Amino acid sequence: GAVVSQHPSWVICKSGTSVKIECRSLDFQATTMFWYRQFPKQSLMLMATSNEGSKATYEQGVEKDKFLINHASLTLSTLTVTSAHPEDSSFYICSAFGSNQPQHFGDGTRLSIL
Amino acid sequence: QKEVEQDPGPLSVPEGAIVSLNCTYSNSAFQYFMWYRQYSRKGPELLMYTYSSGNKEDGRFTAQVDKSSKYISLFIRDSQPSDSATYLCAMRKQGAQKLVFGQGTRLTINP
Numbered sequence: 001g002a003v004v005s006q007h008p009s010w011v012i013c014k015s016g017t018s019v020k021i022e023c024r025s026l027d028f029q030a031t032t033m034f035w036y037r038q039f040p041k042q043s044l045m046l047m048a049t050s051n052e053g054s055k056a057t058y059e060q061g062v063e064k065d066k067f068l069i070n071h072a073s074l075t076l077s078t079l080t081v082t083s084a085h086p087e088d089s090s091f092y093i094c095s096a097f098g099s100n101q102p103q104h105f106g107d108g109t110r111l112s113i114l
Numbered sequence: 115q116k117e118v119e120q121d122p123g124p125l126s127v128p129e130g131a132i133v134s135l136n137c138t139y140s141n142s143a144f145q146y147f148m149w150y151r152q153y154s155r156k157g158p159e160l161l162m163y164t165y166s167s168g169n170k171e172d173g174r175f176t177a178q179v180d181k182s183s184k185y186i187s188l189f190i191r192d193s194q195p196s197d198s199a200t201y202l203c204a205m206r207k208q209g210a211q212k213l214v215f216g217q218g219t220r221l222t223i224n225p
Contacts, residue, residue, distance in 0.1 A: 006157065032211050043202060043215045044158070093157045097211050102148055103204075105157035 003027055004096045006106025014114055015086060021079045021109045023094030030096035033077040034103070035069060038091045050077045084113045117141050120203055120216025129225050133190040137203035137216045140184065144205040144214070147179050149188045152200045152218070161201075162188065193223045 003026040011019055023033055032051050036044040048069050050056045056069035066088075068080040077096075081088055093108040120137045127133055135149075146165055150158035162177035164170045170177045176189040186205075190197055203216040 004157075034212075041220075043217050046212065049212065091155070095157075102146070102160055102163045103213055104160060105150070107157045108155065110155060 004030075004094065004104045004106040006094050006109055008109060009107060010110045010112075012112045012114065013084065016083055019081045019084055019111060021081075021092055021094070021111075023077045023079070023096070023106050025075050025096040025098070025104075028096070028098045028101055029074040030077075030098050031074065032097040033071055034095045034097070035067070035077075035079050036093045036095065038093060038108070044093060081111065084111070086113045089113045115140060116217075117214050118203065118205060118216045121219055122217045124220040124222060126222045126224060127193060129193060129195060129223055131193050131223075133193050133197070133221060133223075135188040135190075135201050135203075135219050135221070137186050137205075138184055139186075139205060139214075141207070141214075142181070142184065143207045145208045146206045147177070147186050148204040148213070149175075149177055150202040150204060151197075152202060154199075158202055195223045195225050198222045 005024045007022045035047045038044050046059050047062045048056045048058045050069045050071040052071050052074050058064045071077040089112050091108050095103045095105045097103045118139045149162040151161050152158040164177050167179045167181045174191045178187045200218045200220050202218045204213040206213050
C-alpha cells in the first residue's frame with residue numbers, strides 16, 4: 001500500500017532553535033500534503049495545506065512565520081518550526097494526498113522543546 | 115455543533131467480542147468516508163475507505179455508510195488485543211481535499 005515517510009520521529013532541542021521535519025510520499029505523487037498537530041488524547045488539528053510548487057495555505061490561528069512549509073516536489077514537503085519554544089512541543093503529523101488516493105499519514109514527529 | 119460527532123469512549127471489551135464504532139455527521143455533502151486506526155505515538159493508519167452509501171468488508175473489519183441517516187459505522191469481528199488503539203472516522207466532500215475528523219474513540223481489547 002501507499003507509504004508516507006516522516007523524519008525525524010522524535011526530536012529534542014533547546015528553546016530558540018529551528019527544527020525541520022520532512023514528509024515524503026514513497027510510492028505515489030502527492031499533489032497535496034497536509035500538516036497536522038495533535039495534542040494528547042485529542043484528534044488531529046489541521047495546520048496547513050501544501051501544494052507542490054505553490055505557497056502553503058494556513059488555517060486560522062496558525063502563524064505562517066513560525067511554521068514554514070515548503071513543498072518543492074511531488075514527493076517531499078518540509079515543515080520548519082522556527083525559533084521553537086516550549087509551547088511548540090507537540091506531535092506533528094503529515095499526510096499526503098494524490099489523485100485517486102485517500103489521505104495517507106506519516107508516523108508523526110514528537111517535538112520536545114526544552 | 116461539530117460537523118462530525120464521535121464518542122471518545124474509552125471503550126473496553128473482552129477479546130473475541132464484536133466491536134461497533136460509530137460517527138454521525140451533519141453535512142450531507144460528505145461523500146468519502148474513512149476509518150483510521152492510530153496507535154499511541156504513531157500516525158493514523160488507513161483501515162477503510164468508502165464512497166457514498168453501502169458496506170465494505172476487509173478481513174475482520176466492516177465499514178457501513180448510511181447517508182440517509184448521516185451515520186457511519188466500523189465493525190471489528192473477533193477482536194484482538196492488538197486492535198487496542200484510537201479509531202478516527204474522517205470524511206470529505208466531493209472534489210475537496212481536506213478531511214473532517216471525529217474526535218476518535220479509544221478502544222481497549224482485554225485478553
